[in-house]
Amino acid sequence: MRAYQAREIESKWQRVWDETGVHRTDPDVGKTKFYTLEQFPYPSGEGMHMGHVRVYSIGDVIARFKRMNGFRVLHPMGVDAFGLPAENAAIKRGVNPRDWTLNNMKKFREEQERLGISYDWDRYVATCLPDYYRFTQWLFLLFYERGLAYRKKAPVNWCPDCATVLANEQVENGKCWRCDAEVTKKELEQWFLKITDYADRLLEGLDRLPRWPERVKTMQRNWIGRSEGAKVTFTLPELDDEQVTVFTTRPDTLYGVTYLVLAPEHPLVDRLIAGKEKEGEIRAFIERMRKESEIQRTAADAEKVGMDTGAVARHPLTGEEVPVWIANYVLMDYGTGAVMGVPAHDERDFQFAKKYGLPIRRVIRPRDGELEEPLAEAYTGEGVLADSGPFDGMDNREAIRAISEHLAEKGLGGPAVTYRLRDWLISRQRYWGCPIPVVYCDSCGTVPVPKEELPVLLPEDVVFDGKRNPLTTSESFVRTACPSCGGPARRETDTMDTFIDSSWYFLRYADPKNDRLPFDPERIREWLPVDEYIGGIEHAVLHLLYSRFFTKVLYDAGLVHVDEPFTSLLTQGMVLRDGAKMSKSKGNTVSPLDIIERYGADTARLFILFAAPPERDLEWSDSGVEGCYRFLGRVFRSVTGHEELFRNRPDARPEKGPARDLHRRIHRTIKKVTEDVGERYHFNTAISAIMELFNAISEYPEDADRGTLADALETVVILLAPFAPHLSEELWHVMGHEASVHEQPWPAYDPEMLVEEEVEMAVQINGRVRDKLVVPAEADRETVEQLALNQERIKNHLSGKTVRKVIVVPKKLINIVAN
Ligand code: ANZ
Ligand code: ZN
Structure with missing residues (x-):
């Protein structure tokens, strides 16, 4: 038996793996490809944090598992290395941004290497190096x-x-x-x-991504913000009937317009107010509005402020003149930068009209009744048109279409779509x-x-x-x-x-050394799309939207054959400590390097994967880490303590008794781990199944079949390979194998071994048989005891007595001592 020296084992195998190139991308094109990718880091100089450890550990389990399952896996890593912090360091400390960055990159990579992640480092990309950014420029062109x-x-x-x-x-x-x-x-x-040219396709593509979290897709849809409605053209009599167009989602309320509002930055404002009595005052107001941010201006609870320009606009259908205002809540870069005010049917317009004494005209009546008099709030529901000329009595949903078309026919606007998305x-x-x-x-x-x-x-x-x-x-x-x-x-x-640099790095990995093109389309065909992409939710509408946009443009250019880059997206949860996100500012961080120094990378990885399923937040726990370390230590000592057994390994004879039970448990465990990892990414329950198998080994009798014991230990080691790769590799070799455990085929299970077996047990009270009980063969002591005590007959016999003790002889009998 040897002591578990994690650091020694880990540096040894990291060296060997590096020398033998086991993590290099498999050249065998006959296999099915699997591209698994973790978002590359920004090398900030602060090194790895637990969030990084989490993403990489998740990605590595997937990569190793897929390799063992016969896939040809692409699992690359790089750095997103341009950015402001390098420049700030240059300004503050006089260091060269490139030297600063290269130094951080080196440090970061060394830390990543200590985690033992199975990256193909030959495909490393750094966005700040000329061999990469020259193609970023190529793509710009x-x-x-x-x-x-x-x-x-x-x-x-x-x-x-x-x-x-x-x-x-x-x-x-x-x-x-x-x-x-x-x-x-x-x-x-x-x-x-x-990017706005691609708004509709960016929306449509989301419907073809069933393996993306609904939450991310919703965020992207909202960000793109497609709005259907109409444009309506009003005219300005004072400016020679110059046209001013508004965008509205409610053309059915057109007859209820009582004023127009322009954004303070609207290009017509200048001419509208020129020479007006209040010109100076209005200009000062506009200056103030310009300074406010979009968020300040549009917040629901923000005060709506406006000013009358003194000009009027002519309604396209009634010819009526309505006042033209400017107000903070109308934004220049949404729609047309001009809106029609319909206070009776829009909450915001209602407040504005009330505040400034503008008329309120109702034009939608609820189907089953009248509107109250006077209106206490805007009526925003469905209904029937009133006071709307030829459209009176029409269903308002129908009127949206009818009025839009009517406007189009007359050249006064027509159906229109607006997006929140900006270039x-x-x-x-x-x-x-x-x-x-x-x-x-x-x-x-x-x-x-x-x-x-x-x-x-x-x-x-x-x-x-x-x-x-x-x-x-x-x-x-x-x-x-x-x-x-x-x-x-x-x-x-x-x-x-x-963000441009990171919009195409996942393509470069397919052909990282190409010096003629960003990538050869043939290599893209070989690897894309990314089958599993793992990263944080914070990129939901930035990086993930930009990358989709890039991919679509490159698809149109015939350079890539897919128009969605990431088939499946896994957004990992946060790492918390004492209920709060681990962060420098909160001072509650745990340093990955400290943990690796103390316990080894395998413990760090195992804990992170064991503590929660990937999408959930994970609470850091020192005792949880200790527990994982103890478990790995026990496995290590158990296998090294059986070195002799593996040197002369007998064939397994699992026909009966404890060997049979252990043999069946081996197969049940393989099935559970295979499904939990392969289908659901439930790494935590997979790990606990392995732990249970190991516990069963610990209780396995000394005199039972040794061959089955060896099988069981070997199964624990091979199933642990994706989670604790160094320890598994070491123990695999202790068992006498020559090749890497990471090149082994994933173990298969025998379905016949999964069928539940039952045994009949005698139930005695004070030594006399009173009943018989059929129970699953693997049922544990407590289950059997409960089943026996709940038998009707036994209950009858026990009435009035107190149970003192229950003795269970597994698979044979239960003796209840009572008086
Ligand atoms: C008249 C109207 C009547 C409106 C009604 C709504 C209800 P979404 O869904 O977000 O696209 N709007 C248009 N452009 C604007 C801008 N640049 N700044 C601020 N508001 C603007 O909202 C579209 C609605 O927001 C438009 O429809 C317009 O008000 C307003 F009963 O027009 B509506
Ligand atoms: Zn020139």
């Missing part, structure tokens, strides 16, 4: 060629002190998160990707990202860099002072020659949002 990348002026959050654009998340209470300066909106030329603003005024491969030439305009000239490399001669985009400080970068006319030109200094 593909989008550009296809009309899906464009530049336009857009209002952005701008910090005047840092002289940079800020993401919405980086604006805190209207101030810059870094320097506290007041953030302003600035109109800047920015690059966008036309993806990808420009970042940052250094540590993928340069946008475009130059600006005075004579030729915007010129894409030819694909042969990629990559556009990040320059080194830059200044990091936190005051501007460092790329603009590099003369060698900015000044360039026009690829088209050869004349002097200026390079684009925006870099791409790092």
